[in-house]
Amino acid sequence: xxxxxxxxxxxxxxxxxxxxxxxxxxxxxxxxxxxxxxxxxxxxxxxxxxxxxxxxxxxxxxxxxxxxxxxxxxxxxxxxxxxxxxxxxxxxxxxxxxxxxxxxxxxxxxxxxxxxxxxxxxxxxxxxxxxxxxxxxxxxxxxxxxxxxxxxxxxxxxxxxxxxxxxxxxxxxxxxxxxxxxxxxxxxxxxxxxxxxxxxxxxxxxxxxxxxxxxxxxxxxxxxxxxxxxxxxxxxxxxxxxxxxxxxxxxxxxxxxxxxxxxxxxxxxxxxxxxxxxxxxxxxxxxxxx
Numbered sequence: 001x002x003x004x005x006x007x008x009x010x011x012x013x014x015x016x017x018x019x020x021x022x023x024x025x026x027x028x029x030x031x032x033x034x035x036x037x038x039x040x041x042x043x044x045x046x047x048x049x050x051x052x053x054x055x056x057x058x059x060x061x062x063x064x065x066x067x068x069x070x071x072x073x074x075x076x077x078x079x080x081x082x083x084x085x086x087x088x089x090x091x092x093x094x095x096x097x098x099x100x101x102x103x104x105x106x107x108x109x110x111x112x113x114x115x116x117x118x119x120x121x122x123x124x125x126x127x128x129x130x131x132x133x134x135x136x137x138x139x140x141x142x143x144x145x146x147x148x149x150x151x152x153x154x155x156x157x158x159x160x161x162x163x164x165x166x167x168x169x170x171x172x173x174x175x176x177x178x179x180x181x182x183x184x185x186x187x188x189x190x191x192x193x194x195x196x197x198x199x200x201x202x203x204x205x206x207x208x209x210x211x212x213x214x215x216x217x218x219x220x221x222x223x224x225x226x227x228x229x230x231x232x233x234x235x236x237x238x239x240x241x242x243x244x245x246x247x248x249x250x251x252x253x254x255x256x257x258x259x260x261x262x263x264x265x266x267x268x269x270x271x272x273x274x275x276x277x278x279x280x281x282x283x284x285x286x287x288x289x290x
Contacts, residue, residue, distance in 0.1 A: 001025045002195070005049040007034055007082065008056030012154035013096065013146075013184045017053060020188035031056065036078030042085040051195060053094040054082050057126070061100070064122040065243040071121055076128035083136035092140045092200045093133055094191055099147035099179065099207075101127040104247025109211075112145075112203040112256040120244040143203040144191060147250045148217075151184035152279040161218045162283040165227060175215035175234040179250035180207040183271040185278070190265060199260060205252035208268035220269075224276050225284035 002024050008014045009028030018028045027049070034045055036056055046052060057075055058064060064071040079095050086093040100123030101116040118124045133141045150156035164171055190206040212220075219229040237246060254264040272280075 002051060003027075003049045004051045004053065004195075005029060005046055007036060007052060007054045011055055011057075011059075012151045012156065013149060013187060014055040015153040016151055016184040017055060017188045017191070020185060020192060036082055037073050039081040039084070042081055043088050046082075046085050046091065047089050049089065049091050051092050051094065052082060052086055053096070053191065054079055055096050057096065058122070061120060061122045061246075062243040064120065064125065068121050068125075071125040072128060075122070075125035076132055079129040080132035080136055083133040083141060086140060087137040090140070092142065093137055094142050094144055094194075095129060095133045096187075097130050097143050097145045098123065098126045099145060099247060099250040099252055101130065101145070102247060102250075104245075104249045106249050106251075109251045109253035110205075110249075111253045112205055114253075119247070122244060138201065140200050142194060142199065142201060144187070144206045145203070145252060146182055146187050146206045147252060148179045148181045148207070149184055149187070150181060150275070150280075152275075152282070153184075157181075157214070157217065158221050158280055159283045161221050162225060165222060165225065165231070165284070166286055170231050170233055171218065172233050172235040172239065173215040173218045174237050174240070175213045176236050177214055177246055177248055177250070178211050179214075179247075180209065180211055180252065181217050181268045181272060182207045183275045185275065186265060186271050193262060197260065197262060202256060202260070204256045205254055207252045207254075207265060208271045209254060209265050210267045210269065211251045212268065220272065221284075224272075224281070227284075 004024045004026045006017045010030040058071045103117040150158045187206045218232045222229040257264045
């Protein structure tokens with residue numbers, strides 16, 4: 001049986017990776033069990049695994065602007081250490097990356113071969129991680145870029161919007177940023193698809209297909225909750241003064257899947273409908289007294 005190590009297994013994506021890979025011999029590593037910034041014990045710890053999925057990351061986009069060293073240690077140096085270990089033990093590394101490696105100025109979907117141009121420290125650190133793993137283990141590394149992730153574990157946009165909707169009459173949500181809401185379970189399934197197909201290298205965009213804005217996404221969540229979507233009001237990015245710039249266009253293309261003879265990811269609307277029935281709806285319910 002294929003042995004898989006999930007690194008960063010306590011996070012939102014990591015927990016769904018572990019949950020979806022039940023047919024494999026899988027081990028979940030949280031940071032306490034495996035610190036990717038410490039290269040000393042990685043090879044020994046990962047010996048015997050044929051696949052390593054790195055979901056560990058510094059994801060606090062705004063904090064990265066002032067914590068550059070820590071962001072690069074986790075998002076660039078850590079993946080480099082994992083890639084070196086994977087090369088020694090002859091394992092395939094799946095490196096989770098992000099739409100933030102692009103500058104967000106496009107108007108058509110970014111292809112897997114589009115030239116990166118990150119505008120934030122977070123994006124720069126993730127791109128450095130991509131380049132590091134491809135340098136260290138080019139024949140057995142798969143870059144998996146995703147974006148606008150949500151799931152039932154941890155903090156996500158749907159959870160924040162729905163919980164705010166329980167207590168606030170109106171919500172102002174930006175309508176000038178485009179992207180692809182992506183269910184973490186679908187990312188896990190897409191990675192499983194690559195494993196089943198025996199693919200060991202390349203760049204793939206693991207986002208649900210289609211596109212929408214944060215405002216339209218929030219409105220759809222209100223509709224699923226049975227609430228009046230007119231309570232979600234449009235605003236612009238200029239309203240929110242954040243340390244790190246957000247890409248105005250985070251729509252990723254999926255030609256990498258088609259070129260390998262694999263189906264492209266399903267639509268974000270279909271994924272959201274299943275996610276809602278699979279637990280996302282709980283965040284639209286008032287908290288019950290303990």
